[in-house]
Amino acid sequence: MSNPRPTKAERTAEAREKARALREEQQRKEKRNKLLVRWGVVVAVVAVIALIFAVVFSNMNRSIPAAGPVPANGNLDGGVTLTSTTSLAPTDGGEVDTENLPEGTGEGQPPRGVEPGAEGEPVPIVVYADVNCVHCATFEDAYGDQIAQWLDAGEITYEYRLVSFLDRNSPTNYSSRGANAAACVADTAPESYWDFTAAIFAQHAQGEVDNQGLADMAASVGAEGAESCIKDDGFRTYVKYTTELAQADGVQGTPTVYVNGTEANLDAFTETVQAAIDGNGGADSE
Incomplete structure (x- = not known):
């Protein structure tokens, strides 16, 4: 069925x-x-x-040549020396070679070019700093205004030796790029160098910036002409040379500051500098 x-x-x-x-x-x-x-x-x-x-x-992170130029107003010790907040000590420039570094100054000796000033002349201050260093940013924030006053009174000279110790902590080599940018400003707009270094250390709290950001920072303080140098790593070899020379001379960290040829206790920085100025009779004494 x-x-x-x-x-x-x-x-x-x-x-x-x-x-x-x-x-x-x-x-x-x-x-x-x-x-x-x-x-x-x-x-x-x-x-x-x-x-x-x-x-x-x-x-x-492009490859950096072993040899390269020294920026205008840069010295062969790796530094740029301010004589006021708008002027740099002129130099002869030249070229550096990271494959032929001078020998280190030796244990217990200050780095090359770190010496007491002549009597009656401005007290020389040399600072090793890294733009990615929080303690350097703190130092600049704490003492920047006072340093500017001493500079413009003709009582001190202030030499920055910007190193790249902290590239090991940065995927973009910010320490090297920031130091290169400062060298570019020294080369193209020396009157803006103090303002640029102040700006780049003030930037630390906001973090790293790319090369365009560094160029914009330079332009904001009147160094528009530094842009191509910043983007082309114009003085990265010089930064590498400064860093390796500092290490050869026994500089182990940043900030390391020398006042009148002697390493300073940063907790007593103001007192140390003022004592050196007073002991020197003042730069403008008769």
Whole structure:
């Protein structure tokens, strides 16, 4: 005996069930497609970001030549010396070679070029600093105004030797790039050097910036002409030379400050400098 034919109600229910199953399958497909599109967009964005980062990172970590120029107003000890907040001590420039460094000055001796000032002349201060160093930023914040007063009174000279000790903590070599930017400002706009160093140490709390940010910082203090030098790493060899020379001379950290030829206790920095000025009779004494 054959099976009875499904009733109309049964056929309708079966059709509805098939339609429901088809709808659910279509919804599942649409959901999968939407997820695939979303993940595709995410992957594409990540890939673009990774590519941009790779290009920027590569540019920031490009190979640095062994030999290179000294910036105008830079010396062969790796420093730039302020004689006021708007003027630098002129130098003969020249070239440095990191593969032919001078020998270190020896244990217990100050670094090369660190000497007492002549009687009646401004007291020389030499500071080893790293633009990525929090203690350097703190030092600049604490004493910057007083240093500016001494400078503009003709009582001191202030020599920055900017090193890149902390590149090991930076994926973008910010210490080297910041020091290079400062050298570019010394070379192209010496009257802006003090303001630029103040700006770059003040930036520390906000974190690292790229080369465009450094160029913008330079422009903000009147050194618009430094942009190409900053972006082209014009004095990265000089920064490397300064850093390796400092290490050869026994400088182990930043800030390290020498006042009148002697390493200073930074907790008594103001008193130490003022005593040196007073003991020297003042730079403008007759």
